[in-house]
Amino acid sequence: MVTRATLTFEERAGVVLLEGGFITQEQLEDAKTASVLESSSLLDALVSHGMVNQEILVTVLSYQLRIPVVDLRHVDVDVDAVALVPEDYARQHKVMPLGFDTDGSLRIATLMPNDFQLSSELSSVTGRQTKFVMAIGGKLEDLINRIYTSAPVHAANAAAAAGEGGGPERMAPAMAMGESIFLGQNLSNLPAMQAVDMVTWQAVKSNASDIHMVPSHDSAKVLFRLDGQLHQMVELPLSLHESMVSRIKVEAGMDISEDRRPQDGGFSLKFGERRVEFRVASIGTSWGEMMVIRVLDQSNGLLSLESLGMETGNLKTWRSLLKLPYGMLMVSGPTGSGKTTTLYASVAELITSRGNIMSVEDPIEYRMNGVNQIQVNRAAGIDFPSGLRSIMRLDPDIILVGEIRDTETATTAVNAALTGHLVLASIHSNDAASSIVRLLDLGVEPFLAATGVIGCLAQRLVRQVCPQCSVSTKATVSEAIAYEQEMQEQAPEFTSGPGCNFCNGSGFVGRSGVFEVLSVDETIRRQISQRASGPEVRETALGNGMVPMRRAGMQMAQNGKTTLSEVFRSVFFID
């Protein structure tokens, strides 16, 4: 006999479902195991494993246990409610404030709607009566993370935003359109320095890769690049924009008296234990000075090759190339395609075993223990060619070249590869085969490139379908035709996300790489030395079993990781 008093709310719900004959004892046990393995809630596990459908679950919970249920994916979140519960508290107790009832009480989503102690504690924290509702349809922690960190209209507890000292803990009113409300504070009322701190810290918290500060005729905008897309975060009065820009230029060691000429600089900030570096570029536009700040967060840690989304075949080929004692490996793709991350993840595998690793980069995006990194600094006379030349005098075993875009760097890098060094470099080209052609276009002798280059990797990034709201969808007619042409099979059902609270309505969360890896063999070597074209080399590589990026992307869409339109958007190129 179970003692009801010790049951959690979820277990009680499980018992109700069991007693009502909706599930069997065995299913309940299986769901418990699954919920532990998947670190999901018991109720979500019951639904996701098809043991009970969502409607029955909601009916049982609301009628039998008299608990209202909310679907986290689609519930409206009221920023005024969020403002009442501090972020740390919400995280710690896994409670998500949602809104207000007509009697003014605060509606809060939880997995423990029968925890009366928590309920009364929340009442004293918020000064409101609290009403718990049962959260289903996704992980509560994920929604708390998203609401408190990503959307500018949310995230009311601005304490952390004020930087090192903790700062004033002001609670937030809701955001009104056209006002400079950010994280619940009116930026126009803040000194420029504090406004800069808030914006930079928010960018770090939401994993933005860049901050754009763009003036227009009567106001200015702050935009964040999140998962590759620009999102407007807040609109500012021009005067605040100007003082923030000046403030950043001081921090970044730039000339504040100059506001037309392009400038660049950098600064770093400490958020608690976390040190984040920012690379700043500015230029005068007709409306005033525009600024783009690259966020280089050191605390995210190095990614492994697996976590980039490389599938087994490519991973095996790339790793076998990395094991070779010398030669040149090139990584290609447009700006923002994740080349640097791939290079870092590749070098990380070599740190312990391969002696002196040196790099020349612009910028150094991640400081790696065990790699001697040199930052390009044109003012100090260090550019890619001169940086690489000096590295060669320092007896390196492995050399990482941030980017090859001039003849001297290209030639020096190939020579290094021919004289016993493993060289990893990024280069601008459409696909793996054409990076070799690019090298020849830069003036490297074909017979040198043929012996020097051992492999090429090309990549793009595609957004991943939000797991919370993904549904099965049919391809459009044109997508299906393209799919069938490439894959030689009928287009199956794909998945896409219509958008929910977990993905800010975009249908996507996070990104994954799509890769093609070309290993240079005897035939390709001969082709390079005879100046064969990109398509000719590509043809040989495909014959050797290279899976082209476009096909790899479609396989990802087929597996439900991304959408076909996302593959077409980022992977398509003209042959």
Ligand SMILES: [Zn+2]
């Ligand atoms: Zn979603």
